[in-house]
Amino acid sequence: MSLRHALLAALSQGEASGYELAKRFDVAVADYWTATPQQLYRDLERLEQDGLVEARVVEQTRRPNKRVFTMTEKGLEELRAFGRRPSKPPAMRDELLVKLQAADRTGEPETLIEAARARLTRSKEKLARYEQLRERLLDGRTEDDYLGDSDEVGPYLTLMAGREYEQLNIRWAQTVIETLTRRRQGPEAG
Amino acid sequence: MSLRHALLAALSQGEASGYELAKRFDVAVADYWTATPQQLYRDLERLEQDGLVEARVVEQTRRPNKRVFTMTEKGLEELRAFGRRPSKPPAMRDELLVKLQAADRTGEPETLIEAARARLTRSKEKLARYEQLRERLLDGRTEDDYLGDSDEVGPYLTLMAGREYEQLNIRWAQTVIETLTRRRQGPEAG
DNA sequence: CCCCTATACTCAACAAATTGAATAGGTGCG
DNA sequence: CGCACCTATTCAATTTGTTGAGTATAGGGG
Incomplete structure (x- = not known):
């Protein structure tokens, strides 16, 4: 379960919605972590349940409302713990x-x-x-x-x-x- | 199911046992396809069932017997078909x-x-x-x-x-x- | 002779990723 | 005014990948 940490790392750069994260993962992050939008939404759900991120609904007039996620203090702690654990070797499929x-x-x-x-x-x-x-x-x-x-x-x-x-x-x-x-x-x- | 094709490609370089493939995947192939030995054994099993590879047991005196896999003509056809399909973008996790x-x-x-x-x-x-x-x-x-x-x-x-x-x-x-x-x-x- | 390492696998359980479809309002183009 | 595309997300089914343990033989070192 490591996409969790990639998501937390992405949120450490600032709050974002699932949709925005999907784009971030496509633009900036894609060369070191790959994920589909479906994966992001699902894992954001779990992160929220575990209290590592918090969601709030942002009402929008000209487009559908969105849920914006913020990392919690507990999330930051989890990221720190992750940082201390040894890294798995990189995995690649080409x-x-x-x-x-x-x-x-x-x-x-x-x-x-x-x-x-x-x-x-x-x-x-x-x-x-x-x-x-x-x-x-x-x-x-x-x-x-x-x-x-x-x-x-x-x-x-x-x-x-x-x-x-x-x-x-x-x-x-x-x-x-x-x-x-x-x-x-x-x-x-x- | 794409490890199949990585396995077929590896076998296109010559027959090998699961164990030998595991080492090949660690030495030569690891930077473009990652897999654990368990995955290899399972997928070789399936490839055999689908007739894309053939296995034969090689008796060894000084070590355990091994099953050596060879790509079949059907396997080569599958590789060719795979070659013609558009490639997925590379996936990476680091x-x-x-x-x-x-x-x-x-x-x-x-x-x-x-x-x-x-x-x-x-x-x-x-x-x-x-x-x-x-x-x-x-x-x-x-x-x-x-x-x-x-x-x-x-x-x-x-x-x-x-x-x-x-x-x-x-x-x-x-x-x-x-x-x-x-x-x-x-x-x-x- | 015992332990460690290497060869050569197998099985089971679980976690994660992929695929495909579905929903729903808004914008822009011709 | 219809169609395609963008935002924004959800659901379900299936396939893949990961983890951990377990089996068995043989050779080398102390």
Whole structure:
């Protein structure tokens, strides 16, 4: 049950509704924790039952009302306890890599090139959003100044990880596309 | 049910027993698909029932007998079909990043520095194993030669991704450690 | 000879994630 | 004025993943 902690960490950045969290998870957090909206709503429910978050309904005129969640003191305690426990090794699932692993047996390099192109596009989009977020966080300062002075380094360090991860993806996807294209055009070896 | 495909992809590199696959998943595959041995055994069972893999018992004198699994033609077909379907976006879960995200609220930078050190060690170990595997694959050739000529590019391209990912982790963990250490020692800003 | 480690699995119970559908008001486009 | 899309959420069913224990053989070290 670890999405709980990812949710608490997200709420530690400020209160939010389930819907807002779903977007936050898609924009800023997605490179280190993945979850669907359904999961978020369910776990927010449980967090509330356990007293780790509190909900209040915010009436809205031009759109449906929403329930805004705030982390409680007990929630912060739970986050601290979580911080002290040893971390599980990171878990990753990447279908594109699975397909590539089997590429030499399955043939059909075209479909793989297409898949790599899709990854390239996606990673460029994610990177662009991360860059925006970065500009907003830095707010004119240099990275070094920010890391030394600011009272908010956590989100910047995680953003750094996501940013570099997408940069890696872009470079890597380009290599994959080039390699597979080159081999398809001139397979005069063997 | 996607571990199925990761398993088939692993078996496309050659037959293996559940136990051997468990090790393969720990060494070469872990950066793009994570699974516990129990999961592997259960899903191999199902793959066998569905006729996507075949098992045969290999008698061993000096150790317990093992069941060695081979991908069937039907399994290869399933892999091909999987290759043609659009890929799900990669999913990732990283507790260290969650802890870092909340770092400014939880305080206790020491525990986080420790956690980052653990990540650094782990990534260095993984990288070392990847480098070994790389040498074995390249077998004297340059990367460029290999990518152009070899009849096995898939495993190399996935290895490349894992290698660069661990290199990124190492650089990043060092930045985290330095940043948190610097701030703990001289927090003379406000 | 005993204990530890490695090989090679199996079983059961539980927790978590995925999928698909459903509801319901508001906004914007042609 | 109809259709698609956005906000905002809920429900149910099924599939996956995790945890912990348990079985059995063999080799090596002290």
